[in-house]
Amino acid sequence: MTIALRPASSTTSAIPEVLRRYRLAISLMFLIAGMTIGTWTARIPTIQHNIKMADGKLSICLLLLAAGGLVGMRAAGRLIDRHGSTTVMVLPSLGLGGALLLAGHAPTWTTLAAALLAFGILHGTLNVAMNAAAVSCQSAYGRPIMTSFHALFSIGGVAGALLSAACAHLGLSVADAFAAAAVMSTAAAGWSIHRLIPAPVSTPSDQGSDSTAAADPVQRRPRTRILLLGLLAFSALISEGAAADWASTYLTRLGATPAMAATAYAAFAASMTLGRLVGDRLTAAVAPAALLRGCGLIGGGGLALGLLGGTPVTAIAGFACLGAGLSCVVPLLYSTAGSLDPARPGAALSRVAALGYLGYVTGPAIIGGAAVHIGLGNALFILPVLATLLVVVAPVVHRSRGRHHRTGTLRGHKAPVPAVGDDMTPPDRLTRTSESTTDHIDHQVLELEGALR
Incomplete structure (x- = not known):
């Protein structure tokens, strides 16, 4: 008999409680990562003044921060595949506050550089681990x-x-x-660690049992998909980094007041945040490839029109469109990368995240270098051009292992865990030809509750 596979919340009352705690713990990890980097970024000018650093020395410090992030991201992939995302999140989440505290007390630019290198490694490691955990939670x-x-x-x-x-x-x-940020982040990390549970992973036997996936030519070219996903992440995060560093400057050159110029990045960040708050509903309602194309059209097209308008008001609207368009891109790409191989989510995810981060840290330099030769207004048109890649390469997120409704396990448990495929219909419309689905989910609930005790 065919039965509907309903969301966990409608199957048994125990699943929402367990998964909500797991989701909350991972959510706090994302909050910690964002808060610590935001705290540091806002005080860069003050730190430079206090230590009396020249711009060149500050650039070295920022370069070491970026290099540490890349090292942490690349190392995280292997660690996650060997030890699991839950284990890998523990050290960096607890250590970020300490590294931030060291940066705040650094008496010289060399000690600041060392602190930022450590901060970058911890932040990069946590970035990949928390995204891998988020894919499992999803x-x-x-x-x-x-x-x-x-x-x-x-x-x-x-x-x-x-x-x-x-x-x-x-x-x-x-x-x-x-110090205040360090105390809050460490306390939140400590609370979250006790509520993390083993992530659902697939077993080799499960993977080998799917002959359809084995015959799928897309699945036989995982490196190509990873490269394409990384290229899209690189392109999207170039735009994010460039908007952060050049939006206000561009408005100033258009004749905007300092207050009005500051609203350009604010509009970008606000629209991105709002887009992410509604992004899950969009992802459930729209096929991922179509959503990625829409993101590219809104972000690239909106910014292009804003730049062509040539006024501060149209430019602000353009950067707001760019933020809205980019809001769902990275979550879609990371979700796809993390589900390419459920048995080894860290490998693909770390590569895609590292390429994306490379785009973020090099984006301002790319736009700045181009602006020297063609002017800032013309250089910013690079961003709409990059957005067209999202439209052209969108099919890369069209199919994933979740397409075959592959079952996962919760470390030693054979209960199926529904994977979120990139072109799956909403969960309440999925069907399984099985009479034991509810029993399997009940077993999963017991396993999850046991892990939390």
């Missing part, structure tokens, strides 16, 4: 929730910046502000 939920995690990262970044601003307004030092 699979257990049986519906898209990835974008909401990234919304919390954005909210955390704003909260960190506001915390730094508030401390500065009260006359507190950078060290005091960073």
Whole structure:
């Protein structure tokens, strides 16, 4: 007999409680990652002034921060596949606050550089681990929730910046502000760690049992897919980094007042956050490839029209469109990468995340270098061009292992965990030809509850 596979919340009352705690724990990890980086970024000018660093030395410090992030991301992939995302999240989530505190107390630019290198490694490791855990949580939920995690990262970044601003307004030092952020992030990490559960993973026997997947030519070219996903992440995060560094400057050159110029990035960040808050519903309602194309058209087309308008108002609207268009892109790409091989989610995810991060840290330099030769207004048209890649290469997120409704396991348990496929219909419309689905889910609930005790 054919029965509907309903979301966990409608199957048994125990699943929502267990998974909600797991989801909340991962959500706090995203919040921690966003808050710590936001706290640091907001006080860069003050730190430079206090240590009396020249721009060249500050550039070296920022370069080491970026290099540490890349090292952490690449190392995280192997660690996750060997030990699981839950284990890998523990050390960096607890250590981020300490590294931030060291940066706040650094007496010289060399000690600051060392602290930022450590901060970058920890932040990069946590970035990949928490996204891998988010993919597993999404699979257990049986519906898209990835974008909401990234919304919390954005909210955390704003909260960190506001915390730094508030401390500065009260006359507190950078060290005091960073100490407050360190205490909050470490406390949140400690609370979350006790509520993390083993992530659902697939067994080799499960993977080998799917002859359809084995025959799928797309699945036989995983490196090509990873490269394409990384290319899209690189392109999207170039735009995000460039908007952060050049939006306000561009408006100033259009004749905007300083207050109005500051609203350009604010509009970008706000629209991205709002887009992520509704992104899960969009992901559930729209096929991922179509959603990715829509994101490219809204972001690229909106920014192009805003730049062509040539006024501060149209430019602000253009950057707002860019933020809305990019809001769902990275969650879609990371979700696809993490589900390519459920038995080894870290390998693909770390590569895609590292390429994306490389785009974020090089984006401002790419636009700045082009602006020297063709002017800033013309250089910003690079971003709409990159957005067209999202439209052209969108089919890369069209299919995934979740398409075959592959079952997962919860470490030693054979209960099926619904994977979120990139072109699956909403969970309440999925069907399984099985009479034992409810029994399997009940077993999974017992396993999850046992892990939380």
